[in-house]
Amino acid sequence: MTAESPLQRRNTREAVRFYLLDHRTWLGKVIDIALLVLNLVFVAIFVAETYPLSSPVVRVLWNAEVAIAVVFLAEYLLRLYGAENRLAEFLDVYTLIDLIAVLPTLLVVLWPGAATVASVGFLRVIRVVRVLRFYRFTRDAEFFFGTISDNALRALKLLLTVLVLLFVSAGLFYSAEHAANPEVATFGDAFYYVVVALSTVGFGDIVPVTVAGRWVTVASILAAIIVLPWQASKIVREWSRKGKVDVTCPNCGLSSHDRDASHCKACGHIIYQEFDSRE
Missing domain, CATH: 1.10.287.70 (Helix Hairpins)
Structure with a gap:
């Protein structure tokens, strides 16, 4: 088995970064929609667990929670792997929220004794931040359905x-x-x-x-x-x-003037703004 070359590693990282950010290709849209749906389910599980449920339902919800947490952990690691600046990505607010959102579930999986406190105290408080993951979907104006x-x-x-x-x-x-x-x-x-x-x-x-x-x-x-x-x-x-146009006054620097303005409304300087009276 041949070792992966630096060029191949770079191309792989660029591909990972591209598809995690992309909203236009079919794969980018599938990833976007899947993460959005999983996030909704992840939050819904937190709410559902506060209600009296039968043991089979509780077990199904827990298995679903663990599965989604693993997917989000994989997403978190892939974002770090594909980032141009991994330290900056690690310290990014959205990335930190991604990690904190899955910590309670992963803690219970890795340390079964934590299950006795999983529904109380700081673990429940941490699970509340799951909803903050939705802010990642509003980082830019592009969505899977368009801009x-x-x-x-x-x-x-x-x-x-x-x-x-x-x-x-x-x-x-x-x-x-x-x-x-x-x-x-x-x-x-x-x-x-x-x-x-x-x-x-x-x-x-x-x-x-x-x-x-x-x-x-x-x-x-x-x-x-x-x-x-x-x-x-x-x-x-x-x-x-x-109804404003982005024209900057050369004298005082005021921008955003009325469409028919010929003088700056702050200092009176002539800005010679073009205006079509037919508009």
């Missing part, structure tokens, strides 16, 4: 941020409260509480009884106050730029 506009991508990120905020808050609240609060028996109860709390309605039928639950509520409300308006402002700012 969307920048405004549509920003709106998608805003919607994803809302869903992630609700999901993570509900997961953390459930982890903090379910053992001590009889009103928080399932993930659905926690999700209901978070929606009511973040909408400032506060029916009062579910209230936190632990210190951790109270701090999760405070942090969730502060995050909603800060993060959502910040992302929404980006969309509004882009919408306000419609």
Whole structure:
């Protein structure tokens, strides 16, 4: 058996990197769709496990969770293998999330004794970050079904941020409260509480009884106050730029002027912007 040449290794790495990032070829689309579906199932398993289930169903869900975790671990290793700068890829936020998302499952597989704490404590908290993997699909405007506009991508990120905020808050609240609060028996109860709390309605039928639950509520409300308006402002700012043209004033540097502007609205300098009155 001949050893693989450096050129062959480089070509293999480039092929791996290409197909993990590609959205246009049939193989790239299959990988994209498969990872998206597996991510949905991975998150759904976390939610389903908070409900009372029969032993056979629990066993099937666990086997599915392990299988998906192995696939995601393989994806993680392939991303590191194919990266041009492996250290930068390893430290990338999305890559770190990919690794953290599968750690609880892999820990139980490699260390069976951890199964006794798999549904409580820090392991459940870590499993909440699975939903953050969806952000990887919004890194650029290209998807398996085509390319969307920048405004549509920003709106998608805003919607994803809302869903992630609700999901993570509900997961953390459930982890903090379910053992001590009889009103928080399932993930659905926690999700209901978070929606009511973040909408400032506060029916009062579910209230936190632990210190951790109270701090999760405070942090969730502060995050909603800060993060959502910040992302929404980006969309509004882009919408306000419609009808503008990207012309920079040579005097003060102001860009984005009205289509019919002949003078800079900041300093009055003549910018000689072309404008067709027929438009």
